[in-house]
Amino acid sequence: MKHTNQQTTTKTLADLYRSLDRRTAVTITYLKPGEAEPTVRTIEVHEIRTTRAGGIVIVAMCRLRGEERQFHLSGVLAYTTHRIAYVLDRPEPTKYVRPTPAPTTDAQALFFYELARDQDDADYIPRILIQADTSLAA
DSSP states (O other): OEEGGGSOHHHHHHHHHHHHHHTEEEEEEEOOTTOSSOEEEEEEEEEEEEOTTSOEEEEEEETTTTEEEEEEGGGEEEEEEEEEEOOSOOOOOOOOOOOOOOOSSOHHHHHHHHHHHSGGGTTOOOOOOOTTOOTTOO
16 A cells, blocks of 8 residues: 555556556545545546646546546545456446527427427427417406
């Protein structure tokens, strides 16, 4: 187990990149911001990013939760690199699909466009009211 407060950030990053290249698991002792008790997680590192503020984020699959998580390097207190290979499949990134533009000239077309966005109400057809219809008068 290597303690991050006893070595440089460069050494920690080098070990994490080595695990990423070899596709081996890493167990980290992680302290979430605002919490007092650290948690121990075994992760499979997929990416290391730099935030706009200059912090370093580890994007990894968490074996405990079975999902992709982000861990800030500043929150990692200690880590252990393993020879255990990756066992979790990383989910495919979702691709943003731009919605069709809303109609701007026809009120009824806009109405049906909005209904089509909510699949539960897509089959709703509004009732046409005639001014002579007195059955709806209160």
